[in-house]
Amino acid sequence: MPNIAVFIEQSGGTAKKVAWQMTAEARRLVDRTGGEVWAVILGDAAAAVDAGRHGAHRVFVAEGDAFARYNSETWTRALASFVASRHPDLLLVGATAMGKDFAPRLAARLDAACVSDCVGLAFDGGFSLRRPIFAGKCYTETAIDAPVAVVGVRPNAFPLLVDGDAGQGRDATTESFDPGLDGFVPHAAIVETRTSAEKKIELTEAEVIVSGGRGLKEAANYRLIEELAAAMGAAAGASRAIVDAGWVPHSHQVGQTGKTVSPKLYVAVGISGAIQHLAGMSSSKCIVAINKDPNAPIFKAADYGIAADLFEVVPALRAAIQALD
Amino acid sequence: MKIAVCVKQVPDSETRIALAAPGPVLDRSGFTRVLNPYDAYAVEEAVRIKERLGADCEITAVTIGPDRAVETLKKDCLAVGCDRAIRVNEPALENAEPLQTAKVLAAVLRRGGYDLILTGKQAIDDDSAQVGPMLAELLDCAQATVVTKLELDEGTFTATCEIEGGAAIVQGTLPAVVTCQKGLNEPRLPSLPNIMKAGLKPQETLTCADLGLEIPAARSRVTTYTPPPPRAACRMVAADDPAAAARELARLLRDEAKVI
Numbered sequence: 297m298p299n300i301a302v303f304i305e306q307s308g309g310t311a312k313k314v315a316w317q318m319t320a321e322a323r324r325l326v327d328r329t330g331g332e333v334w335a336v337i338l339g340d341a342a343a344a345v346d347a348g349r350h351g352a353h354r355v356f357v358a359e360g361d362a363f364a365r366y367n368s369e370t371w372t373r374a375l376a377s378f379v380a381s382r383h384p385d386l387l388l389v390g391a392t393a394m395g396k397d398f399a400p401r402l403a404a405r406l407d408a409a410c411v412s413d414c415v416g417l418a419f420d421g422g423f424s425l426r427r428p429i430f431a432g433k434c435y436t437e438t439a440i441d442a443p444v445a446v447v448g449v450r451p452n453a454f455p456l457l458v459d460g461d462a463g464q465g466r467d468a469t470t471e472s473f474d475p476g477l478d479g480f481v482p483h484a485a486i487v488e489t490r491t492s493a494e495k496k497i498e499l500t501e502a503e504v505i506v507s508g509g510r511g512l513k514e515a516a517n518y519r520l521i522e523e524l525a526a527a528m529g530a531a532a533g534a535s536r537a538i539v540d541a542g543w544v545p546h547s548h549q550v551g552q553t554g555k556t557v558s559p560k561l562y563v564a565v566g567i568s569g570a571i572q573h574l575a576g577m578s579s580s581k582c583i584v585a586i587n588k589d590p591n592a593p594i595f596k597a598a599d600y601g602i603a604a605d606l607f608e609v610v611p612a613l614r615a616a617i618q619a620l621d
Numbered sequence: 622m623k624i625a626v627c628v629k630q631v632p633d634s635e636t637r638i639a640l641a642a643p644g645p646v647l648d649r650s651g652f653t654r655v656l657n658p659y660d661a662y663a664v665e666e667a668v669r670i671k672e673r674l675g676a677d678c679e680i681t682a683v684t685i686g687p688d689r690a691v692e693t694l695k696k697d698c699l700a701v702g703c704d705r706a707i708r709v710n711e712p713a714l715e716n717a718e719p720l721q722t723a724k725v726l727a728a729v730l731r732r733g734g735y736d737l738i739l740t741g742k743q744a745i746d747d748d749s750a751q752v753g754p755m756l757a758e759l760l761d762c763a764q765a766t767v768v769t770k771l772e773l774d775e776g777t778f779t780a781t782c783e784i785e786g787g788a789a790i791v792q793g794t795l796p797a798v799v800t801c802q803k804g805l806n807e808p809r810l811p812s813l814p815n816i817m818k819a820g821l822k823p824q825e826t827l828t829c830a831d832l833g834l835e836i837p838a839a840r841s842r843v844t845t846y847t848p849p850p851p852r853a854a855c856r857m858v859a860a861d862d863p864a865a866a867a868r869e870l871a872r873l874l875r876d877e878a879k880v881i
Contacts (some may be wrong), residue, residue, distance in 0.1 A: 316870035343667060366789075368764050394783035397766045400751035403759035409840035410720060412749045424844065427689065429747050432648065433638040435847045442840040482775055484778075484793020491787035504881070520828065528881065546803045547783065552634040552745055554657050561880040572634040579850060582878045584870065585855070595855045597652035610816040612867035617881065620871055 298419055298503030301384035302352070303375065304335050305394055313501065314390035314451040316350040316604070321417055321454035322388060323351030323463040328421050334384060335468065335549045337338075338374055338475070339363030348468035351457050355468045356382070358475040365489075371398040374475030376405045379444055381473065386423060386440075391448040392500075399446050409445035411438050415453040415558070429577035431552040431568055441510035452499050452558050468485035497531040499550065504561045507533030507577070511566020511587060511606055515543035520610045521565060527614045533557070535567045551576035569594030586610065622773075623679045624667045625733060626703065626728055627740040627752065628660040630686050630693040634745060643847040645831075654689060656697035659741025662801035666771060668702035669737050683729050685709040685722060691824075699819035700751040700811035706824045711838045713798040716843075719747075723755035725829060730760060732832075735796060737778070742767045748858040753800035763793035769804040 300322040304315040313333075315601030319331050321404050322333040332558060335352035337343055340363075344355045356378060375398075387402075389395040392412045403410030415435075423440045425447060434532070457464040498528045501504060506528060508521035518538070525532040533555075534548040550557055552572040562580035566587060567573060573595050585598035586609050632652035640647065656664075664682070671678040671864075682698035686692050686708060694706040709725055717725075730738060738760075743750035750766075757764035765771075765780035768789070772779045778797050782789045811819070829836050845865045858873070860866045 314727055354799060368757075370759065375837070380683075392756070393767065393782075393789075395762075396750050397754060397782075399754075399757040400719065400749075401754035401764065403751070404723060404755040407720075407840070410751055410755075411841060428849075430632070430636070430638055431634075431745065431748060432849060433636075434640055435849060436843045437845040438841050439844050445841065482793075483761075484765065484791050484797065486789045487785070487792045488790040489787065490790070496786060501785065503868040530811075549803075556748070561874065561878070566840075570635075571637060575634075577649075578852075582880045584874070588856075595799075597852065598855040599853065599878065600870060601724050601811070601855045601857045602860050602866045602870060603857060604863050604864075604866060609860075609867050610864035612864040613870060616864075616871035619868075620881070 298326065298385040298423070299332045299334060300326060301334040301378070301382070301387045303387060303389045303395070304337045304343050304347070305392060306337065306340060306343045306392055309340040311346065312319055312390055312392060314347070314392065314449065316390040316449070316456055317454040318390065318449050318496050319347065319351040320457040323457065325417060325419055327463055334382070336375065336378055338371060341470070344470050345362040348466050349464060351463050352468045355470040356473045356474050357470060358474065360477070362475070362477050366394055367482050367485055368398050368401055370477065370480070370485070373477055373480060375402050377476035378473055380405055383444070387444065387445060389446060390447050391450050395448055399448050403446040406444060406446070409440045409442040411445060412448040413450050414447055415450050428556070428579060431556050432579050433575050437451055445606050450558060452503065470612055471540055474507050495577045499531045499533055499548070499555045502531035502557070502559050504528050504530035505533045505550070505557055505559045506530045506559045506563045506565065507535065509539065509566060509567030510534035510537045512538065518543055524563070524610055524614045527617050564594050564598070565610060568592045569597060589591070622670070622674055622737065623733060623735045624670060624678065624679060624680045624737045624739065625659070625735040626667045626682050626692065626698065627665050627738065627756070628664065628682055628684050628698060629657045630654045630684065630690045631657045631744050631804045634658070640846060640848045643845050645757055647843060648848045654693070655674040656693050657741050657744045659743060659745070659801055659803070659809040661697065662805045663739035663741055664698055664701060664703065665806045669806060671702060671775065672710045679704050681733060682725060685714055685717070686709065687712070687715065694824065695819045696811055696816055699822045700815040701809055705822055708824070708826050709827050711829050711836065718839050718841055719749045719751035721837040721839055722754055723752045723759055724862065725832070725834065726752065727756055727759040728832040728834045729827070730756070737773070737795060738798045740798070740800055742802045747762060753798050756809055757798040760796065760798070762796035765791040765793070765797060766800045767802045768799050769802050771799055771805065803866065
């Protein structure tokens with residue numbers, strides 16, 4: 297009977313959505329196999345009150361000044377102490393900037409299996425983890441041959457529990473654990489965090505993404521993408537071509553050398569559909585392509601397409617979406 | 622200053638994966654192989670540091686790979702300014718998991734006493750993004766990941782790391798492992814004369830036995846490779862009237878796909 301620990305990433309006591317997506321999926325699994333879901337919190341314990349509602353049986357908290365600001369080495373030590381004392385079979389960690397930073401380091405410390413960016417979790421005597429490779433051109437199933445595995449989970453891969461789901465709506469017991477940090481001084485630390493001036497939705501966490509490509513013709517026209525994204529509550533993405541051309545920063549790039557995304561809805565505007573772009577977005581649940589060229593490869597990856605001039609369609613689509621509400 | 626750059630030869634980003642049905646192996650023959658694009662930023666950063674520091678700096682490129690990886694070391698590392706190269710040639714490590722790779726690289730790096738270890742933020746084949754932080758743990762040193770700016774001072778570093786919606790500034794002591802992101806620099810291309818001369822630079826080929834290391838055991842194993850889930854054919858919305866097409870698309874997304 298597997299026990300699955302879930303690292304609850306939080307800021308100011310509010311958990312990241314991916315944390316509760318993981319507790320939900322872990323709960324769905326252990327409700328079939330037996331075992332428990334353990335939410336693990338470092339620092340502010342406020343998120344603990346929500347853990348039961350999101351599927352956790354138990355919450356483990358380590359509090360202390362050491363957790364005031366994220367640190368790769370501190371998080372590694374504290375979670376290694378947790379694993380060493382409680383022996384979960386899996387530790388799930390969201391594939392966020394923080395999770396990707398410490399999860400491999402933790403796996404090395406534990407000499408554990410480590411599987412990144414998983415989108416599927418199955419158990420049949422042993423765990424099998426599904427994940428994309430080559431940015432989604434292919435998927436793998438990975439079996440675990442170690443007592444514990446540190447598993448990265450892609451945001452939006454799993455749904456939250458909803459009212460009425462088994463395992464939802466009960467309280468979880470909370471206990472504290474010793475993070476084993478006495479006298480520990482890390483080799484490095486975050487000294488400052490800078491947030492972009494504009495409050496933008498992060499691509500890898502967005503439920504809807506609107507991306508623009510070469511079809512926009514010039515940098516100034518990227519505002520069409522930003523305006524449509526704003527109307528849809530979406531994040532704004534970009535093809536490699538317009539990032540390389542300097543129209544938008546690399547943090548917007550979707551594709552094999554940019555971000556790999558799986559939103560509910562991906563709208564590709566003026567993007568022809570190079571293989572390396574398709575790799576980064578083809579796991580989106582619904583894909584819309586707007587492109588003048590009806591033969592563009594993007595239409596082969598899309599669910600809905602409009603083969604017309606984006607300069608006419610995009611403003612009309614923005615108006616049509618605003619009219620829906 | 623001694624800098625190590627850990628690099629990997631990978632199939633290029635235009636590679637198509639032809640996989641008709643799920644199976645236990647992936648046919649990797651016939652791929653065009655290149656330096657992992659993120660490792661190119663690591664190589665370039667090392668060379669720029671050397672250009673600033675002058676002769677008092679040595680760059681070692683390190684890889685694990687079969688004979689074909691020699692080309693990557695020569696053309697993409699030595700020919701653009703790395704001073705020497707070390708390749709671990711160990712057929713048992715073909716398609717190794719990241720922790721196996723990290724353990725072998727750590728054994729190589731321990732021999733050199735490096736101040737700075739640079740590598741890409743991830744390799745674009747298995748996309749694991751694990752080796753950098755694993756190296757930092759195995760070498761018990763500082764790490765900074767997904768770095769877009771790196772400054773060095775006497776025994777210390779300051780790195781700008783890309784995070785959701787902004788950046789984190791990490792400061793620490795050397796030695797450190799730094800994983801490199803696009804935006805850090807603009808990698809240069811090797812010149813033909815430098816490619817010719819690259820073959821004269823010292824290159825060492827090792828096995829795990831040479832490192833006094835047993836081949837590390839894998840902790841996980843890929844059982845099945847599967848093609849991506851198939852997609853239904855694209856439903857084209859009549860586009861004679863763009864405004865009407867846009868309205869119809871909005872309706873379909875709300876009522877049929879239920880995504881808005």
